[in-house]
Amino acid sequence: MSEAPSGNEYREQRLANLAALQEMGYPSYGCAFTRTGTLAELRETFEEGRAVTAAARLSTIRDMGKSIFADLRDGSDRFQVYVQKKELGEEAFKAFKLLDLGDQVGVEGELFITRTGEPTLKVAKWTLLSKALLPPPEKWHGLKDVEMRYRQRYLDLVGNPEVRELFNKRSALIREIRRYLSERDFIEVETPMLQAQAGGAAAKPFVTHYGALGSDVYLRIAPELYLKRLLVGGFDKVFELNRNFRNEGLDRTHNPEFTMLEIYEAFSDVNGMRELIQGMIIHVAETVFGTLSVGEGDTALDLTPPWREATYHELVRERMGADWFDLSLDDARTKAEAAGLDLDPEWDRLLVTHEVYEKMIEPSLQQPTFVTRLPARLVPLAKACPDDSSLVDVFELVIRGQEVAPAYTEMNDPIEQRRRFMEQAGEDETKIDQDFVTALEHGMPPAGGMGVGIDRLMMILSGAEAIRDVILFPQLKQKG
RNA sequence: GGGCCGUUAGCUCAGUUGGCUAGAGCACUUGACUUUUAAUCAAGGGGUCCCGGGUUCGACCCCCGGACGGCCUACCA
Numbered sequence: 001m002s003e004a005p006s007g008n009e010y011r012e013q014r015l016a017n018l019a020a021l022q023e024m025g026y027p028s029y030g031c032a033f034t035r036t037g038t039l040a041e042l043r044e045t046f047e048e049g050r051a052v053t054a055a056a057r058l059s060t061i062r063d064m065g066k067s068i069f070a071d072l073r074d075g076s077d078r079f080q081v082y083v084q085k086k087e088l089g090e091e092a093f094k095a096f097k098l099l100d101l102g103d104q105v106g107v108e109g110e111l112f113i114t115r116t117g118e119p120t121l122k123v124a125k126w127t128l129l130s131k132a133l134l135p136p137p138e139k140w141h142g143l144k145d146v147e148m149r150y151r152q153r154y155l156d157l158v159g160n161p162e163v164r165e166l167f168n169k170r171s172a173l174i175r176e177i178r179r180y181l182s183e184r185d186f187i188e189v190e191t192p193m194l195q196a197q198a199g200g201a202a203a204k205p206f207v208t209h210y211g212a213l214g215s216d217v218y219l220r221i222a223p224e225l226y227l228k229r230l231l232v233g234g235f236d237k238v239f240e241l242n243r244n245f246r247n248e249g250l251d252r253t254h255n256p257e258f259t260m261l262e263i264y265e266a267f268s269d270v271n272g273m274r275e276l277i278q279g280m281i282i283h284v285a286e287t288v289f290g291t292l293s294v295g296e297g298d299t300a301l302d303l304t305p306p307w308r309e310a311t312y313h314e315l316v317r318e319r320m321g322a323d324w325f326d327l328s329l330d331d332a333r334t335k336a337e338a339a340g341l342d343l344d345p346e347w348d349r350l351l352v353t354h355e356v357y358e359k360m361i362e363p364s365l366q367q368p369t370f371v372t373r374l375p376a377r378l379v380p381l382a383k384a385c386p387d388d389s390s391l392v393d394v395f396e397l398v399i400r401g402q403e404v405a406p407a408y409t410e411m412n413d414p415i416e417q418r419r420r421f422m423e424q425a426g427e428d429e430t431k432i433d434q435d436f437v438t439a440l441e442h443g444m445p446p447a448g449g450m451g452v453g454i455d456r457l458m459m460i461l462s463g464a465e466a467i468r469d470v471i472l473f474p475q476l477k478q479k480g
Numbered sequence: 481g482g483g484c485c486g487u488u489a490g491c492u493c494a495g496u497u498g499g500c501u502a503g504a505g506c507a508c509u510u511g512a513c514u515u516u517u518a519a520u521c522a523a524g525g526g527g528u529c530c531c532g533g534g535u536u537c538g539a540c541c542c543c544c545g546g547a548c549g550g551c552c553u554a555c556c557a
Contacts, residue, residue: 008490009490009508009509009525009526010490010507010508011490013508013509060517060518060519062516062517062519062520063513063516063519064513064514064515064516064519064520065512065513065514066513066514067513067514067515067516068514068516069515069516069517069519070517071517080516080517082514082515082516084514085514086514100508101507114515114516114517115515115516116515116516116517118515118516118517120515134490135490135491135507135508136490136491136507137490137491137492138490138491138492138505138506138507139491139506139507139518140492140505140506140518141491141492141493141505141506142491142492143491143492144491144492144493145487145491145492145549146549146550147487147548147549147550148491150549155491159491201557202556202557203556203557204556246556248555248556249481249554249555249556252551254556342554354557358556374557378557379557380557381557406557424557476548476549477547477548477549479547479548
């Protein structure tokens with residue numbers, strides 16, 4: 001959007017109006033202006049005859065010759081102002097007519113109620129705070145063009161109040177999460193985003209170069225390994241709420257940078273995490289969205305506790321038959337393919353089962369479900385179940401078919417952790433974060449840990465269909 | 481990465497089996513109007529029909545290539 005907007009008739013006209021205003025002694029870009037309050041506050045505290053000031057953007061103008069009605073709009077509300085020639089005088093009235101839709105103005109005057117019952121500010125004095133050289137989006141339909149909504153989000157916010165409302169809620173959601181955690185004595189910490197090794201998850205990282213050290217560094221894909229170092233250091237209830245970066249596909253539920261909440265609590269475990277996440281989601285649903293139900297009809301979501309809990313094996317058997325885990329690889333493969341799955345010939349028994357889970361089970365879990373006891377090989381940073389070393393003591397919270405929060409009883413045995421890393425790295429020791437293993441060797445307390453995808457949580461609670469609708473500036477291809 | 485669809489005025493959208501000067505509403509300009517609220521009434525201006533090439537007497541429309549976007553799919557601890 002860098003092309004010069006010259007030749008635009010609207011811009012030319014507005015520049016002419018600006019020049020005319022300047023000639024009449026009106027500065028075109030004002031400075032600080034003291035408001036009685038936002039437009040919403042003005043409406044809430046309305047009192048006929050009260051003298052007030054207000055500042056906002058002009059959103060509609062109804063010019064009736066010797067008097068003008070106009071609507072101001074800010075992020076909070078809309079409020080009508082009334083401008084009369086005999087009240088303002090010839091000069092100021094004439095100058096007011098040089099204002100355009102989208103201009104930021106400051107006004108001063110008394111409140112009154114019009115014949116039709118509309119609370120209104122009668123303007124005694126006005127000042128231009130900022131001249132808009134380009135016109136706002138269409139006043140009735142708003143801005144629809146999806147690409148422009150994302151690329152020029154400010155226009156989306158100006159033209160579509162419901163979009164602003166959604167992002168107000170996102171801000172409130174993040175605030176309530178922080179409140180919820182700090183009330184429970186968790187402290188918020190910041191750990192490196194530039195890492196020598198991108199650990200804590202399996203995803204392609206973004207690589208960048210650090211000139212001063214002459215070495216490549218990675219943007220983090222997860223903060224996990226640093227937060228666990230803090231457990232070793234004696235911080236026993238920590239969380240980090242910030243961006244992760246993953247160099248992978250872009251679709252309805254993936255953005256390369258996304259907001260992740262990670263929480264670790266020493267001397268707790270996966271059960272502690274379950275209590276915490278259920279309480280936290282209910283808290284934000286109630287305080288921010290005012291309800292525990294989202295949407296209507298077949299896809300309606302009910303967050304009323306307790307939430308369903310089912311083991312990975314139970315869910316797979318439920319879907320594929322009670323004998324699924326007794327089948328040979330070939331029989332399982334045949335059955336899965338018959339169910340419509342496309343399987344990689346390299347996959348072993350466990351991966352075939354996992355494909356069934358990811359493609360056929362997870363997407364079908366609409367209501368909140370804690371899926372527990374996952375195969376150990378899939379989760380190298382979690383501790384084994386006490387009664388079965390092939391399974392790990394974890395859950396994945398799935399809502400509306402999306403994984404919202406994985407939680408573990410964290411692995412704190414350095415010898416076992418090193419063995420699992422080796423298994424995953426295929427003996428390539430350079431891929432292993434040795435300092436992290438060293439930290440474990442200094443003794444990490446038993447702990448529960450959890451990650452929560454904030455964008456996805458926001459999608460679920462707001463009913464948004466696309467992650468781009470809950471991220472202010474989502475990633476798009478560059479034009480050109 | 482693959483498939484399908486879309487891109488027309490500043491914005492929201494019509495439209496043409498390939499044919500005269502490409503339309504509407506909002507917005508803009510001019511005029512009227514001192515209680516309107518999507519103000520109203522009258523007149524007017526405004527277009528690289530996404531870009532490039534091709535077919536044709538003639539292309540916004542058909543064909544080929546490209547850009548960007550959307551949906552699906554693939555990838556994805």
